[in-house]
Amino acid sequence: MKHDVSPDTIPPRGHEAKRASIMDAAGEVFCRESFAGANIDMIAAEAGVSRQTIYNHHGDKEKLFVAIVRDLTERCNAGIFATISTFPDQPKNLEADLIAFAVRMNRNCICNRDGKFLRKLIQTEGERYPELFAEWREQGPGRTWPAIAARFARLAHAGFLDIEDPDVAARQFLALANAELQTTFMLGGTPTNDEVLQSATHGVRTFLRAFGKGQPAADAQKHSALAGG
Amino acid sequence: MKHDVSPDTIPPRGHEAKRASIMDAAGEVFCRESFAGANIDMIAAEAGVSRQTIYNHHGDKEKLFVAIVRDLTERCNAGIFATISTFPDQPKNLEADLIAFAVRMNRNCICNRDGKFLRKLIQTEGERYPELFAEWREQGPGRTWPAIAARFARLAHAGFLDIEDPDVAARQFLALANAELQTTFMLGGTPTNDEVLQSATHGVRTFLRAFGKGQPAADAQKHSALAGG
DNA sequence: AGAAATTTAGACACTCTTGTCTAATTCGTC
DNA sequence: GACGAATTAGACAAGAGTGTCTAAATTTCT
Numbered sequence: 001m002k003h004d005v006s007p008d009t010i011p012p013r014g015h016e017a018k019r020a021s022i023m024d025a026a027g028e029v030f031c032r033e034s035f036a037g038a039n040i041d042m043i044a045a046e047a048g049v050s051r052q053t054i055y056n057h058h059g060d061k062e063k064l065f066v067a068i069v070r071d072l073t074e075r076c077n078a079g080i081f082a083t084i085s086t087f088p089d090q091p092k093n094l095e096a097d098l099i100a101f102a103v104r105m106n107r108n109c110i111c112n113r114d115g116k117f118l119r120k121l122i123q124t125e126g127e128r129y130p131e132l133f134a135e136w137r138e139q140g141p142g143r144t145w146p147a148i149a150a151r152f153a154r155l156a157h158a159g160f161l162d163i164e165d166p167d168v169a170a171r172q173f174l175a176l177a178n179a180e181l182q183t184t185f186m187l188g189g190t191p192t193n194d195e196v197l198q199s200a201t202h203g204v205r206t207f208l209r210a211f212g213k214g215q216p217a218a219d220a221q222k223h224s225a226l227a228g229g
Numbered sequence: 230m231k232h233d234v235s236p237d238t239i240p241p242r243g244h245e246a247k248r249a250s251i252m253d254a255a256g257e258v259f260c261r262e263s264f265a266g267a268n269i270d271m272i273a274a275e276a277g278v279s280r281q282t283i284y285n286h287h288g289d290k291e292k293l294f295v296a297i298v299r300d301l302t303e304r305c306n307a308g309i310f311a312t313i314s315t316f317p318d319q320p321k322n323l324e325a326d327l328i329a330f331a332v333r334m335n336r337n338c339i340c341n342r343d344g345k346f347l348r349k350l351i352q353t354e355g356e357r358y359p360e361l362f363a364e365w366r367e368q369g370p371g372r373t374w375p376a377i378a379a380r381f382a383r384l385a386h387a388g389f390l391d392i393e394d395p396d397v398a399a400r401q402f403l404a405l406a407n408a409e410l411q412t413t414f415m416l417g418g419t420p421t422n423d424e425v426l427q428s429a430t431h432g433v434r435t436f437l438r439a440f441g442k443g444q445p446a447a448d449a450q451k452h453s454a455l456a457g458g
Numbered sequence: 459a460g461a462a463a464t465t466t467a468g469a470c471a472c473t474c475t476t477g478t479c480t481a482a483t484t485c486g487t488c
Numbered sequence: 489g490a491c492g493a494a495t496t497a498g499a500c501a502a503g504a505g506t507g508t509c510t511a512a513a514t515t516t517c518t
Contacts, residue, residue, distance in 0.1 A: 014485065014486075014494080014495090015493095015494070015495095018494090018495085032356065033265065034263040034264075034265055034266065034353060035263075035266070036262065036263055036265040036266030037263065037264070037265030037266070039474080039475060039476085040475080040476070040477085041475080049495080049496090050495060050496045050497065051476095051477090051496095051497090052477095052478090052479095052495075052496070052497085053494080053495060053496080055476095055477065055478085056494080056495080060476080060477070061475095061476075061477090119415070120352070122415050122416065123349070123352045123353065123415055123417070124263060124352065124353045126415065126416040126417050127261065127416065127417045133416055137412060137416070141412050165431075168408075168409070168431045168435075169435075171408045171409055171411075172405055172408045172431070172432070172435050174408075175404040175405060175407070175408035175411070176401055176404060176405065178404065179397075179400045179401045179403075179404035180397070180400055182400075182404070183366065183370050186348070186351050186352055186355065187351065187355040187356065187362055187366070188352070188355050188356040202394075202397045202401070203401070206397075206398075206401050206439045206440075207439075209438070209439035209440070210435045210436075210438035210439040211435075211438070243515085243516090244463095244464075244465095244515095244516090247464095247465085268504080268505055268506085269505080269506070269507085270505080278465085278466090279465065279466045279467070280466090280467090280506095280507090281465070281466065281467085281507095281508090281509095282464080282465060282466075284506095284507065284508085285464080285465080289506080289507070290505095290506075290507090
């Protein structure tokens with residue numbers, strides 16, 4: 001625990017713990033109560049800190065809110081890119097691998113705490129903070145969707161899929177994987193593992209009926225072996 | 230989209246006109262500001278009515294909110310069922326007819342004022358009024374989805390489609406038709422006609438790649454002609 | 459026109475929330 | 489143990505919003 005602590009710049013450890021606790025609690029409360037419905041006392045109580053500490057850390061309610069959204073966007077993006085990196089570029093069993101990928105995407109990025117909170121905050125307050133959520137749009141969907149599309153393009157190029165427009169296919173893949181979870185999402189619920197698996201399975205099957213090829217494996221794997229570097 | 234809610238300058242005349250104006254304005258404001266963020270004065274001003282009149286009509290803020298949600302649910306359901314009744318049971322051009330149906334669904338039920346407001350209110354306040362939104366769930370998706378599924382089942386039975394589980398297919402149809410509108414919906418925007426058409430076209434094409442049959446038309450239309458009353 | 463009902467503006471008490479301030483206390487470090 | 493920074497509880501003023509009340513004005517019905 002001994003880094004060279006210059007007392008002005010680097011705050012002590014308890015400080016950071018409290019900061020994190022505030023972020024956690026604020027996300028929870030803003031998400032549950034909406035910005036207007038949330039109050040600082042509630043957040044303070046849930047974070048286990050005094051109200052004044054929140055003002056010390058973040059200045060005011062609005063700055064706190066902005067910090068939360070930025071934080072969530074960042075963490076969600078990290079999760080999405082981490083998950084994208086597990087995309088099955090050289091699938092052994094295309095259906096099974098895509099289903100597993102879809103499940104990972106859902107569990108790690110969409111159904112988890114951060115994903116749920118960010119989604120709710122965007123839906124609830126998006127219109128009130130245009131520039132903040134424009135930023136999310138650029139950093140989030142604007143970057144992740146093309147990344148997924150690129151993976152599908154590669155899979156198509158390797159002969160596993162028959163796709164004309166990878167961007168469209170990527171969006172449809174996600175839409176299909178979530179098709180059966182929409183109502184639950186709407187009401188703020190968290191689908192069970194079973195529901196996620198079901199939806200992903202049905203979604204991927206339909207996706208492959210639309211974009212799959214008969215027997216791509218043998219030929220295609222040569223291609224992808226060359227292409228992948 | 231003719232809601233003649235002229236603001237403060239021209240107050241609506243008559244008891245019923247005022248009631249309607251209040252409902253309109255309250256939907257607008259609750260949707261824009263969330264329940265906690267909305268205030269009665271704002272609604273009164275937007276409705277062109279005095280604050281007291283709102284209290285006379287609805288008792289308190291919460292009762293007003295509940296009335297709004299009930300009203301929106303009812304109107305949306307009516308719209309959805311009306312649109313479902315235009316489902317192409319005996320399509321001339323399956324792709325074109327399904328695209329047109331998807332566009333109607335979007336424009337009349339999902340992108341229109343009521344659809345947008347109801348969606349937003351459910352997302353924003355769903356967790357706070359479990360019984361109210363459980364009611365929506367039963368009356369809304371609980372009734373409309375099976376109705377759409379039944380139409381797809383009929384279409385499959387008539388030989389136009391190759392569907393195992395009509396319920397799954399129906400949900401996937403809707404998910405595909407909206408696949409490219411998700412981000413816009415998230416931020417509370419209204420997609421342009423062009424975007425709706427694009428998304429529907431791509432969605433239906435993929436849907437038909439998955440569930441379509443080669444050349445069902447000739448044979449199938451006999452079937453459906455016999456089956457149809 | 460007259461009576462009944464509705465609507466209106468404004469004032470009002472009450473509650474809740476924000477953000478500040480202060481003085482006491484705790485925490486981490488030396 | 490001592491020092492300084494961070495945290496705490498509590499009080500506080502200022503502002504906003506709810507829901508009630510009243511008396512006057514307006515509309516609607518007869």
